[in-house]
Amino acid sequence: MRSRRGSGAARDGRCAAVALTVALVFATASGEAAAHAQPQVGAADCRVTDLMPGFWLYWEAARDAAPAEQVRLFEKMLREPNAAVYDGVLRGLPMATEELVPRAIGRLRPVEATVRTLSGQLAAQLPRQLALFREAFPDFRCTPPVYFLFSAGAFDGATRQVGGHTALLFGLDVVAEVHGELLTPLVVHELFHVHHDAMVPSAPEKLYWAVWKEGLATYVSRRLDPEVPESRICCLPDTAAVSAALPTLIPELLSRLDSERSEDYARYLLGGATDIPARSGYDLGYRVASRLGETRSLAELARLTPESVRPLVESALRAMR
Numbered sequence: 031m032r033s034r035r036g037s038g039a040a041r042d043g044r045c046a047a048v049a050l051t052v053a054l055v056f057a058t059a060s061g062e063a064a065a066h067a068q069p070q071v072g073a074a075d076c077r078v079t080d081l082m083p084g085f086w087l088y089w090e091a092a093r094d095a096a097p098a099e100q101v102r103l104f105e106k107m108l109r110e111p112n113a114a115v116y117d118g119v120l121r122g123l124p125m126a127t128e129e130l131v132p133r134a135i136g137r138l139r140p141v142e143a144t145v146r147t148l149s150g151q152l153a154a155q156l157p158r159q160l161a162l163f164r165e166a167f168p169d170f171r172c173t174p175p176v177y178f179l180f181s182a183g184a185f186d187g188a189t190r191q192v193g194g195h196t197a198l199l200f201g202l203d204v205v206a207e208v209h210g211e212l213l214t215p216l217v218v219h220e221l222f223h224v225h226h227d228a229m230v231p232s233a234p235e236k237l238y239w240a241v242w243k244e245g246l247a248t249y250v251s252r253r254l255d256p257e258v259p260e261s262r263i264c265c266l267p268d269t270a271a272v273s274a275a276l277p278t279l280i281p282e283l284l285s286r287l288d289s290e291r292s293e294d295y296a297r298y299l300l301g302g303a304t305d306i307p308a309r310s311g312y313d314l315g316y317r318v319a320s321r322l323g324e325t326r327s328l329a330e331l332a333r334l335t336p337e338s339v340r341p342l343v344e345s346a347l348r349a350m351r
Contacts, residue, residue, distance in 0.1 A: 118190035245315015
């Protein structure tokens with residue numbers, strides 16, 4: 031998936047970005063001073079902004095309101111104070127805000143407790159997770175800003191344009207629905223995409239690379255969260271279903287490795303296929319990365335070039351038949 035992330039919102043919902051140095055600080059700022067803070071952030075630091083305090087103020091005001099009032103408060107308390115962020119969140123969505131917001135509030139009600147748990151875990155879990163990530167990838171540079179927020183049902187982890195720059199956003203409302211209280215596997219998956227893109231900045235838009243990229247991010251998530259059951263790692267599909275379909279999947283994928291068709295990407299990496307397990311490409315890429323990880327470190331896997339990956343993917347797939 032493409033995510034995925036101290037600071038806080040002032041009591042009026044205004045965004046305040048505060049540097050998160052990996053092993054030391056996850057601060058929650060409040061008030062006018064925090065809103066106008068301009069921290070200096072080094073290349074090795076993550077600029078993390080937690081918009082959830084402002085969301086909980088909105089939630090208290092809007093959760094029992096009429097739909098029209100929920101939308102009005104959303105615009106006033108969340109979107110207007112964080113316009114650049116929410117322009118990125120909402121851009122290109124298939125429904126209007128008037129429909130999106132009440133629907134998202136209805137979806138959040140059953141998982142409110144889980145969202146609150148996730149929101150409360152950020153200060154404790156994120157510095158530790160970033161420190162572990164940097165141990166595996168010492169040359170990691172957390173250049174995109176990271177946001178934790180209410181995505182109105184748009185995504186769990188994703189990269190979006192915020193103020194003309196790429197940012198990594200995590201929608202805790204969807205994280206709670208899809209992943210429960212397991213936030214860190216998703217965070218690791220998306221952070222690895224940021225690192226991998228930096229290591230291989232000119233990757234081809236071919237199917238073999240897409241399968242490799244998502245499979246490797248899933249493998250990294252597994253390696254850095256070994257206590258999490260494999261079935262709960264982001265972003266594996268039903269592995270038993272994929273195993274049963276291997277006689278069909280592998281020959282088909284081998285014949286399309288160099289495809290650049292969006293239909294083939296969707297077939298293996300999105301959820302629309304009906305005749306094969308949904309998102310089976312994640313599992314196949316994970317299996318390839320697991321094989322290659324037997325003789326290579328995570329850092330070495332991240333540096334593999336497309337030219338070297340292509341035959342390795344093909345060879346590993348053939349060995350699975």
